[in-house]
Amino acid sequence: MPAPSRSEAAIQATGLVRRFGDFTAVDGVDLDIQPGEIYGFLGPNGAGKSTMVRVLCTLISPDGGSATVAGFDVATEPDQVRLRIGVALQDAALDEKQTGIELLRLQGRLYGLSKAEVASRLEDLEQLVDIGDALGRPIGTYSGGMKRRLDLAAALVHNPDVLFLDEPTTGLDPVSRLKVWEEVHSLNDQLGMTIFLTTQYLEEADELADRVGIIAAGKLVAEGTPEELKRSIGEDVIIARIEGDADAARAAVADLDGVSSTDLHGDELTIASATGAALISPVAVALSNQGVRVKELTLRTPTLDDVFLELTGNRIGVGDESEEDDQ
Amino acid sequence: MTAVTTTPAPTDRGPVIRARKAGFVTDTVSVAGRALRGIPREPETILPALFIPLFFFVVNVGALQDFSERGIADFDYKAFQLPVAIIFAVTGISRASTLVTDIQGGYFDRLLMTPVRRLSLLLGLMVADFALVCALCVPVLGLGFALGVRFETGVIGVVAFIGLAGLWGLVFTGFPYAIALKTGNPGAVASSFILFFPFAFLTTSTLPREALTGWLDTVAGYNPVTYLLEGLRALVTEGWAWGSLGKALLAVAIVGTLSMSMCFAALRGRLKRG
Numbered sequence: 256m257p258a259p260s261r262s263e264a265a266i267q268a269t270g271l272v273r274r275f276g277d278f279t280a281v282d283g284v285d286l287d288i289q290p291g292e293i294y295g296f297l298g299p300n301g302a303g304k305s306t307m308v309r310v311l312c313t314l315i316s317p318d319g320g321s322a323t324v325a326g327f328d329v330a331t332e333p334d335q336v337r338l339r340i341g342v343a344l345q346d347a348a349l350d351e352k353q354t355g356i357e358l359l360r361l362q363g364r365l366y367g368l369s370k371a372e373v374a375s376r377l378e379d380l381e382q383l384v385d386i387g388d389a390l391g392r393p394i395g396t397y398s399g400g401m402k403r404r405l406d407l408a409a410a411l412v413h414n415p416d417v418l419f420l421d422e423p424t425t426g427l428d429p430v431s432r433l434k435v436w437e438e439v440h441s442l443n444d445q446l447g448m449t450i451f452l453t454t455q456y457l458e459e460a461d462e463l464a465d466r467v468g469i470i471a472a473g474k475l476v477a478e479g480t481p482e483e484l485k486r487s488i489g490e491d492v493i494i495a496r497i498e499g500d501a502d503a504a505r506a507a508v509a510d511l512d513g514v515s516s517t518d519l520h521g522d523e524l525t526i527a528s529a530t531g532a533a534l535i536s537p538v539a540v541a542l543s544n545q546g547v548r549v550k551e552l553t554l555r556t557p558t559l560d561d562v563f564l565e566l567t568g569n570r571i572g573v574g575d576e577s578e579e580d581d582q
Numbered sequence: 583m584t585a586v587t588t589t590p591a592p593t594d595r596g597p598v599i600r601a602r603k604a605g606f607v608t609d610t611v612s613v614a615g616r617a618l619r620g621i622p623r624e625p626e627t628i629l630p631a632l633f634i635p636l637f638f639f640v641v642n643v644g645a646l647q648d649f650s651e652r653g654i655a656d657f658d659y660k661a662f663q664l665p666v667a668i669i670f671a672v673t674g675i676s677r678a679s680t681l682v683t684d685i686q687g688g689y690f691d692r693l694l695m696t697p698v699r700r701l702s703l704l705l706g707l708m709v710a711d712f713a714l715v716c717a718l719c720v721p722v723l724g725l726g727f728a729l730g731v732r733f734e735t736g737v738i739g740v741v742a743f744i745g746l747a748g749l750w751g752l753v754f755t756g757f758p759y760a761i762a763l764k765t766g767n768p769g770a771v772a773s774s775f776i777l778f779f780p781f782a783f784l785t786t787s788t789l790p791r792e793a794l795t796g797w798l799d800t801v802a803g804y805n806p807v808t809y810l811l812e813g814l815r816a817l818v819t820e821g822w823a824w825g826s827l828g829k830a831l832l833a834v835a836i837v838g839t840l841s842m843s844m845c846f847a848a849l850r851g852r853l854k855r856g
Contacts, residue, residue, distance in 0.1 A: 309856060312695050313694075313695065314691055314694060314695060314856045315855075315856030316854075316856070334603070334697050337695060337696060337697045338600075338601045338602065338603070338697050339601070340695070342692070342695050344688055344691060344692070346687075346688055347688075348687065348688030348689050348691055348692040349687070349689060349692075350616075350684065350687070350689045351687070352620050352623050352624070352680075353616065353619070353620075357616070357619065361612055361615075361616050362692075362696070364604060364608065364612040365604060365609065365612055365693070365696040365697070365698045366601035366602070366604070366696060366697065367601055367602035367603055367604040367605075367608075367697070368599060368601070372599045375599060376599055393623075409692070413599070413600070413601035414598055414599055414600060414601070415601070
């Protein structure tokens with residue numbers, strides 16, 4: 256297979272647009288992801304993450320703009336793209352009537368591997384799948400974690416250059432989630448695989464991604480390393496959960512010395528500052544003087560959720576029933 | 583978090599194994615292999631297809647043989663009914679419900695993200711369907727032989743009989759596949775069975791064409807199954823009647839053109855919608 260030739264980037268998108276009727280799921284997204292990078296695509300349900308993945312994986316065509324994966328255009332050279340990508344979609348996409356080994360063998364055959372090559376790859380992936388004799392059982396009998404691991408193995412059977420993981424740990428227990436994280440690190444460290452990871456879990460993006468893109472309502476609203484993004488809203492964050500006139504409370508703290516910015520989200524007042532520890536007391540006094548009752552006052556370093564709040568005015572909600580992207 | 587070493591680097595094991603296009607035949611055989619493996623795992627979809635033709639064959643022969651043979655000289659009602667039983671066995675048998683399950687469960691997307699040829703995804707299923715409907719002919723033919731039916735065309739005629747019936751079964755699968763791909767809805771696919779009734783009953787399924795009158799005779803004249811049955815019956819009772827066989831093949835070709843056009847249009851539509 257020839258190496259990518261026309262674009263140095265592993266994934267590149269320029270003004271990418273995808274609509275479903277009147278709804279614009281992906282709205283002019285630009286991406287430039289280098290080979291060997293782990294890129295976290297962070298956003299709440301319905302933000303456009305899965306649609307973006309489906310466009311990049313050639314399942315749907317873009318309505319505007321362009322994108323290349325491994326140097327090939329997703330719209331005009333989909334077959335070349337498919338040879339170079341591995342994909343684990345949001346829900347483990349498996350045939351429950353097949354056994355695990357049948358599914359992996361079929362997957363290998365469809366990627367043009369010979370029987371010997373498939374056997375060799377199954378040996379390579381044995382530790383990853385890590386389900387022992389269950390590989391010979393129908394997939395319908397597997398637990399959720401086993402299905403996820405088999406799904407990941409199916410995505411890797413042909414040694415892809417670029418791996419797409421669409422919310423790979425949604426619904427997994429903490430132990431299984433940690434195992435997936437370890438595997439993602441391992442694939443990237445040992446094989447230099449480029450990994451495009453969508454997630455709604457902040458700690459997942461923080462833990463795994465070299466760079467994070469934040470998507471909201473189909474638009475890429477920020478991009479950078481997790482540290483860069485967090486630094487962009489200040490070094491410390493004071494969170495005040497209050498009861499009373501929230502607007503008055505915000506006005507009362509906004510003018511204090513050392514406050515970089517304030518955000519109000521329900522009963523939660525977020526105050527960004529370079530000197531959070533020194534500002535705690537003045538904030539408490541200012542709120543008290545304003546007649547606002549403080550239920551909780553917390554000082555911490557910024558998280559990606561704070562970044563998201565700063566950029567979109569909303570926190571990332573986790574646990575909605577479904578992703579509305581793929582309508 | 584400490585990275586763990588769970589995936590061995592391929593460079594430790596010689597040349598890196600890379601993906602390449604498998605080729606049309608390999609793609610089709612791979613998809614067909616999966617479909618064939620799935621058949622014995624879903625006996626609930628096969629047993630009715632086996633029971634219904636045997637049941638109708640026995641009941642029709644038991645109820646109408648004496649009456650029919652009394653009215654028409656040298657008329658072998660068992661031989662007349664055997665092709666009907668075969669049509670009952672092969673019409674509407676498909677893996678369309680499995681295709682819907684694949685679509686709903688996301689496995690169809692997984693297949694679409696491989697370099698497999700899109701046509702092979704459908705043709706592979708149809709190859710498996712053809713094998714299945716041919717296999718379903720065997721017990722029905724066995725019952726016919728047990729009841730004394732003999733083929734004028736001999737063993738080659740039996741093979742041709744199975745092939746023609748299998749071809750009809752194959753072209754008919756285009757309808758449920760079209761519905762499956764268009765709707766992705768298991769209920770809609772199940773309701774496609776309704777198509778079976780006009781094809782199977784508004785024809786010479788119980789009486790010869792010359793005994794039909796009025797609107798039923800008119801409708802039977804437009805029903806391709808009438809000509810298919812004529813061709814199949816010729817193989818049993820007449821010999822190599824090329825005129826009847828030609829008409830049967832033409833009827834299959836016409837229905838096949840319609841059903842496959844619908845089916846592949848539905849596939850193109852689904853691929854476009856994503």
